[in-house]
Amino acid sequence: MASVPERLVEAATRLFAAKGYDRVAVQEVVDLAGVTKGAMYHYFGSKDDLLYEIYGRLLRMQTERLERIAAGPAPVAERLRAAAVDVVVTSVDNFDQARVYFRSADHLAEDKRREMRVERRRYHERFRALVEEGQRTGVFRADVPADLIVHYFFGSVHHLGQWYSADGPLSAEQVGRHFADLLLTSLRPVEESR
Amino acid sequence: MASVPERLVEAATRLFAAKGYDRVAVQEVVDLAGVTKGAMYHYFGSKDDLLYEIYGRLLRMQTERLERIAAGPAPVAERLRAAAVDVVVTSVDNFDQARVYFRSADHLAEDKRREMRVERRRYHERFRALVEEGQRTGVFRADVPADLIVHYFFGSVHHLGQWYSADGPLSAEQVGRHFADLLLTSLRPVEESR
Amino acid sequence: MASVPERLVEAATRLFAAKGYDRVAVQEVVDLAGVTKGAMYHYFGSKDDLLYEIYGRLLRMQTERLERIAAGPAPVAERLRAAAVDVVVTSVDNFDQARVYFRSADHLAEDKRREMRVERRRYHERFRALVEEGQRTGVFRADVPADLIVHYFFGSVHHLGQWYSADGPLSAEQVGRHFADLLLTSLRPVEESR
């Protein structure tokens, strides 16, 4: 069986995803993990820490992948497409983590929240840089602010948690491709579309 | 001064928007509204009812507007654009209500939740019908499922609550136009884009 | 029956005096008072507040009495004697309160502790002023610092909580007279004692 902290994070992920951080009692988490409350507080300073852990894992993973993709040699449109597909696929592949991430953004206590915001901003900015690169080089339309485009797209990604189901008709890959396609299409330069 | 129930809804809206339903105590709501707990329970059966009220108001309003727009005489692309702009603008104009709506989706107790889901689905389906009409008539590309397109777009709208600020550089109208533009552009038929 | 907050303060006084603040559970207090925990937190913000209440009552009462005595017309030695007797008698008459006061000095949370220290210091200084008046006027010996004398005497008073019993051979009045006598005697000018 997995280690105690691992089991705790898994249990917490499942429960937080399903009911939301505030609706989950520590007791439920430890029951599902099959340990006692004392054990949990041995490894995690607080309920908050569990959230932080879940939170951080996915964000770090996606940030790393984004950086690798963004730094690649392909044309910017291809890199943006790959990044868009990737964030959808990894969010769906780690669906519980992602749902916790998407909905419990502001349940962290002040200091950890600040820390997370910094990490999230880095992610946002890396993504925006891709958009801006395309705008600068004339590959993407420049009449829409890059920031707004990033928010626009990540809104769609975050919303996945509210409707996507693995039992539905679409695979993660398919959703990722559609999303990327919609994004890339909407960025096509205006004159080209005459 | 406004009526007691009105003041209560206003106070609840502000607080739920700022801290999330679960983080707001009934005591805080009545304090902000300047009434007592007894008064609140005189008008509302439960804390839940306050959420339901806030929730329902915005949804009903937006549904009505969507139906009026969708039933109009303009070409489908123009109706979709107008609907997209409208949902952004009304969400920003009623920002606290919208934020409550966006984030507290599943905090309602079972029966009211079901009822709300029905209303939301009607909204979703009305919007989807517009997309499908465009796809059927060849105005929009048909290689992306209409359902997915609606989720894609409403993800962006819901996300507004997490980044938009009236103090920022963009007005509600501007954001609405950009969002609508991105949506419409991404729906342009594939062959047209050669 | 007394009011709920009154009953709570009484119960808390008895228990804190007997076992010390840290050894008393809120549950014990409310059980003894015959109310529920909720009721207690309706009237008192915290367990701390109960302590603060007990604390403050005695201190305020003794401060008032000291000020009245000190401001009287009698010769300073008589006023000091009266003050000394009074603090012993009122401490014994309110023995549980006094014991809480004597032993739980530093169990208050920071801000209330500071406030209490200010009040206690005022008491101390008023008492010291009496000693200094006697020293200045040659009634008391001046070769011992007044501050030290006050600490010396109040040490004895505080210690009452550790040994005095109403069932013992001495009444409060008798102890008060003896204490005052020891104090006054020890303050007699040095030359007089040749």
Next chain:
Amino acid sequence: MASVPERLVEAATRLFAAKGYDRVAVQEVVDLAGVTKGAMYHYFGSKDDLLYEIYGRLLRMQTERLERIAAGPAPVAERLRAAAVDVVVTSVDNFDQARVYFRSADHLAEDKRREMRVERRRYHERFRALVEEGQRTGVFRADVPADLIVHYFFGSVHHLGQWYSADGPLSAEQVGRHFADLLLTSLRPVEESR
């Protein structure tokens, strides 16, 4: 570096003196001592045992010294004076130990508490015997019960923990002399003071 049990007693002394027995977690003690909890429970049966150890050391030391002083050849007044100075000086020289002793009197569990009370009583009685000897031989006034005098004086000594500071204007020796002086003066026979 000192031995593990020694380090533990030192750490506990410092912490118990500063915050009171009940406010110190075993974890804090072992952290400060730089050992683990297991190590502590290897040497001490319980948290209580640490207190007992601290407690006992000072008490035994002061009892021994008192007995040596009391058994000396000097006149009783001089022996009492020496004893009074000594208890002040040794209390200040071992200030943390003394503060633990003064304030944590009744935090020991039942059996150890009883044992300690016996030792403390022996100390008290030895001191009282000195007073009584002086009263019998006419050196001290006899109109105040010897027991009360001992309580009176040890109240002052115990109170040291609440106000004395090595950074203040008075050395331990000076305080000891003043205290002894006040005590001896207050014991001067009544007729002598005419």
Next chain:
DNA sequence: GATGAATGAGAATTCATTCAT
């Protein structure tokens, strides 16, 4: 209509102690 005292179930967290290694 409206009050606010009171309830009671449950929340997160702490902590001395044990025990397999």
Next chain:
DNA sequence: GATGAATGAATTCTCATTCAT
């Protein structure tokens, strides 16, 4: 000798809701 993971009971405090007035 020593570790540190794990326990489990207890603790303070919160809060939506009820109800006599």
